[in-house]
Structures are given as C-alpha cells and as structure tokens.
Amino acid sequence: MSVVPHIRDANQAYASTFANAGLAASPVRRFAVVTCMDARLDPAKFLGLEPGDANVIRNAGGLVTDDALRSLIISHWHLGTQEVVVVAHEGCGMLAFSNDDFRRTLQEQTGHDAGDIDFLAFDDLEAAVQASMKRVRECPFLPDSYGVTGFVYDVGTGAIRQVRD
Amino acid sequence: MSVVPHIRDANQAYASTFANAGLAASPVRRFAVVTCMDARLDPAKFLGLEPGDANVIRNAGGLVTDDALRSLIISHWHLGTQEVVVVAHEGCGMLAFSNDDFRRTLQEQTGHDAGDIDFLAFDDLEAAVQASMKRVRECPFLPDSYGVTGFVYDVGTGAIRQVRD
Numbered sequence: 001m002s003v004v005p006h007i008r009d010a011n012q013a014y015a016s017t018f019a020n021a022g023l024a025a026s027p028v029r030r031f032a033v034v035t036c037m038d039a040r041l042d043p044a045k046f047l048g049l050e051p052g053d054a055n056v057i058r059n060a061g062g063l064v065t066d067d068a069l070r071s072l073i074i075s076h077w078h079l080g081t082q083e084v085v086v087v088a089h090e091g092c093g094m095l096a097f098s099n100d101d102f103r104r105t106l107q108e109q110t111g112h113d114a115g116d117i118d119f120l121a122f123d124d125l126e127a128a129v130q131a132s133m134k135r136v137r138e139c140p141f142l143p144d145s146y147g148v149t150g151f152v153y154d155v156g157t158g159a160i161r162q163v164r165d
Numbered sequence: 166m167s168v169v170p171h172i173r174d175a176n177q178a179y180a181s182t183f184a185n186a187g188l189a190a191s192p193v194r195r196f197a198v199v200t201c202m203d204a205r206l207d208p209a210k211f212l213g214l215e216p217g218d219a220n221v222i223r224n225a226g227g228l229v230t231d232d233a234l235r236s237l238i239i240s241h242w243h244l245g246t247q248e249v250v251v252v253a254h255e256g257c258g259m260l261a262f263s264n265d266d267f268r269r270t271l272q273e274q275t276g277h278d279a280g281d282i283d284f285l286a287f288d289d290l291e292a293a294v295q296a297s298m299k300r301v302r303e304c305p306f307l308p309d310s311y312g313v314t315g316f317v318y319d320v321g322t323g324a325i326r327q328v329r330d
Contacts, residue, residue: 010213018323048175060236067232071225158183
C-alpha cells in the first residue's frame with residue numbers, strides 16, 4: 001500500500017496550523033548542512049534549526065558529492081550561506097557494503113550492468129567526513145572564506161562529535 | 166561568526182532528552198523523499214515523518230539527479246524502500262537564474278570556468294517534477310514496481326498538491 005494517503009493526511013494537518021508564511025529563501029543563519037538520508041536523522045531537531053535557518057542537503061552517506069557541491073555553490077552565491085556543516089553518522093548503511101558487491105547484486109537482480117556507477121560506499125566514517133571537508137575547501141567555486149566543519153552523529157545518543165582534520 | 170557554537174548548544178539540549186535509540190536503519194514506512202534544500206522546508210513536518218520513517222534526500226531543486234538516483238538505488242536494495250515521493254516547491258531559487266548567467270557570474274567572481282557544471286536551473290516547476298518522476302521510472306536499477314509520486318509544496322501555505330504526469 002502506498003504511503004501517499006498517509007502523507008496527504010499529515011500534510012493537511014500541517015497546513016491547517018501553518019505559521020511560517022513570509023519567510024525568505026535566504027537562510028537566516030547563513031549556513032548549509034550536508035548529512036545522510038538515513039531515516040533516523042532529523043537534522044532540524046539535532047542541529048536546532050528553525051524554519052528558514054539553513055539549507056539542508058542530504059544523500060546516501062552525507063557526502064560532499066558533485067551534486068552536493070552543485071547545491072552548495074548555489075547556496076552560497078544565490079542564497080548567501082557562508083559555511084557548511086557536514087554530518088555523517090554511526091551505523092551508516094554506507095559502511096555495510098562494497099561497490100563491487102553491490103554492482104554484482106544489481107547485475108544479478110536487474111540484469112543491468114551498474115559498472116559505471118560509483119555508489120560511494122566507504123569503510124572509515126571519519127575519513128569520509130574529512131574527504132568531504134577537503135572537497136569543500138578545494139572547490140574553486142566557493143570562496144576560501146567558506147567555512148566547513150565536520151561532525152559524526154551518534155544514532156544511539158543523538159549527540160554529535162566534531163571530526164578534526 | 167560561525168554557527169558551530171549554536172549547533173553545539175542545540176545538539177546538547179537535543180541529546181539530553183534523546184528518546185530514539187534502537188531504531189532500525191530501514192525506513193519503517195518503506196519510502197524515500199526527494200525534496201529541495203530550501204531553508205523553509207521541513208519535510209519531517211510537512212509530510213508527517215516520525216524518526217525512522219523514511220529516507221530523505223535533498224538537493225538544490227529537489228531533483229532526481231544522478232546522485233539522488235544513487236541514493237534511491239541504495240535506499241531500495243539496502244534499506245527496503247518501495248516508493249519515492251518527489252516534492253518541489255513554489256518560489257524555488259532554481260527558477261530565478263539560468264545556467265549561462267550563473268556560469269558567467271562564477272567566472273567573474275572566482276576567475277574559474279564553470280562551463281562543465283550543469284547547475285540544473287529550470288523554468289517550469291511541474292515539468293521539473295515530471296522529469297524527475299520519469300528518471301525514477303526509467304532507472305534500470307529500480308524495479309518497475311517502485312512507486313513514484315510528485316508534489317509541489319507551497320511555502321506560503323504549507324500545503325502540497327500532486328503533480329500529474
């Protein structure tokens with residue numbers, strides 16, 4: 001059964017008490033977040049974001065991918081953000097498989113060759129955050145002043161800890 | 166001034182009352198969301214998501230990009246999602262510029278040539294959602310049964326309306 005009836009009902013309830021009309025598109029706190037798509041993560045809650053505070057970019061792994069950089073460049077030049085917070089998390093699904101194994105599974109299950117897709121699985125959480133931070137720092141389309149800070153979120157406690165580089 | 170001290174404090178408060186330990190990584194409601202990074206959007210709220218319910222993918226535009234597909238393929242095969250809800254929104258910043266203009270700005274401001282980056286600006290919101298839905302349907306690494314539904318979120322009212330295709 002599709003989730004659509006549930007989200008329609010939930011959205012109707014949300015809209016009936018909506019109180020955030022008139023917010024500007026430019027984030028009030030002038031920052032962006034890159035974090036994982038994981039269902040257990042609610043970045044608005046664990047980072048204390050109010051509506052209008054920050055751009056939020058999410059993907060499998062919470063990685064600064066090419067597409068996340070596209071979003072960050074737009075976030076800086078069009079929406080005025082001055083820094084990004086990258087948040088990976090303990091127990092990330094990206095630690096649980098390898099590119100080669102996953103491509104083999106896809107070949108077996110779908111009959112199609114996924115050899116040209118890099119699924120970006122990783123085996124070291126802190127190193128993945130550090131690599132993401134490096135990508136931000138080295139991006140020629142973000143100013144040297146664009147800040148970047150890395151964290152790991154603990155899905156067992158809700159706490160973040162900083163990743164040094 | 167960096168936002169980091171603010172988010173540290175907010176996270177400390179969050180962790181001190183954390184009550185979601187022990188959730189599984191696989192989304193309980195077995196779906197994924199693709200939506201925009203826009204600061205005004207809180208998909209957990211406007212779609213009625215509880216912690217653990219859904220994978221949430223966000224980027225500039227809420228588009229099913231290559232990276233969003235990477236995330237969706239992982240979401241389906243590793244985390245068991247069976248459908249995706251794509252949510253664009255009125256007043257999206259992606260409607261406000263063109264690729265060419267933005268590349269010119271970047272060249273002028275940074276001295277670097279962004280000619281090989283497609284920033285994926287669009288001028289028709291519904292068509293952008295429809296193109297995203299098509300990408301999901303045509304992806305060889307998602308089963309034909311993988312559901313896709315498109316919506317536009319109204320930042321002025323909090324309501325979503327479905328996009329037909």
